[in-house]
Amino acid sequence: MVIDAHIHFTMPLSAGVDEARRAMGEELELIAEAGVDGATGSLIDPLYSNCDAHSQYNDFFAETSKGFEGRFWPWCVVNPVNHDAADEVRRCYEVLGMKALKLHPWMQGFSCSDDYCNPVFEVCAELGMPINLHDGSPPYASTPACGEVARRYPEAKVVLAHAGLNDQWRQARDLACELPNVYLTMSGPSMLAMQSIVDSVPAERLMYGSDYGAGGVSLIHYRLHKIQQLEMDDRTRKMVLGETALRLLGAK
Numbered sequence: 001m002v003i004d005a006h007i008h009f010t011m012p013l014s015a016g017v018d019e020a021r022r023a024m025g026e027e028l029e030l031i032a033e034a035g036v037d038g039a040t041g042s043l044i045d046p047l048y049s050n051c052d053a054h055s056q057y058n059d060f061f062a063e064t065s066k067g068f069e070g071r072f073w074p075w076c077v078v079n080p081v082n083h084d085a086a087d088e089v090r091r092c093y094e095v096l097g098m099k100a101l102k103l104h105p106w107m108q109g110f111s112c113s114d115d116y117c118n119p120v121f122e123v124c125a126e127l128g129m130p131i132n133l134h135d136g137s138p139p140y141a142s143t144p145a146c147g148e149v150a151r152r153y154p155e156a157k158v159v160l161a162h163a164g165l166n167d168q169w170r171q172a173r174d175l176a177c178e179l180p181n182v183y184l185t186m187s188g189p190s191m192l193a194m195q196s197i198v199d200s201v202p203a204e205r206l207m208y209g210s211d212y213g214a215g216g217v218s219l220i221h222y223r224l225h226k227i228q229q230l231e232m233d234d235r236t237r238k239m240v241l242g243e244t245a246l247r248l249l250g251a252k
């Protein structure tokens with residue numbers, strides 16, 4: 001089973017749940033035609049720094065995702081600068097059933113090392129809720145800064161959603177080798193980088209992800225093809241292409 005561990009949808013609140021659900025169904029159909037059985041990800045809109053409606057977006061996205069169980073697992077989004085962000089994360093997990101969080105320090109304009117983020121990381125660590133961090137874009141979203149969250153919170157599951165992109169993949173690889181709570185989604189690094197990552201990091205913490213939504217279905221074809229060209233044994237391939245993501249989501 002192939003799971004894309006990093007996708008995005010663009011759905012304005014004004015679309016309404018029925019229209020958004022129809023659009024999601026169509027997009028998941030296109031994704032399936034590209035060879036992907038299931039996916040997990042967030043909305044783009046609440047990742048902008050001027051968003052002040054995270055709870056509405058989380059309600060909307062959780063509701064829109066209903067009916068796609070087993071095919072799509074929605075992530076919630078908060079901005080840690082908001083004082084109620086940690087409570088909102090807990091609500092998303094416990095009430096809305098959203099099993100992972102997405103943070104984008106660069107787009108959202110915050111630094112993971114600032115103390116105001118701590119309550120969000122603490123609640124994720126307590127709940128065992130994966131934190132998907134956009135990484136590889138210094139300064140706010142540098143891979144070392146994102147990885148530091150995993151060092152400070154050993155109970156937290158920290159996903160570096162781009163495995164360092166092209167400039168910081170070595171740091172991503174080394175962090176994942178050093179810290180057992182660092183997971184890598186290989187959305188972006190070169191073939192050379194991905195082969196080195198696959199050769200070094202346990203498969204239980206490696207995932208395929210396309211970042212679909214930052215581009216069209218061609219991104220899925222392109223990044224899936226890259227993963228398929230890597231040299232790895234069958235078990236590793238199975239983990240990277242879906243098992244790791246399912247385990248992380250608690251779906252397995």
Ligand SMILES: [Zn+2]
Nearest residue numbers: 006134161211
């Ligand atoms: Zn992303």
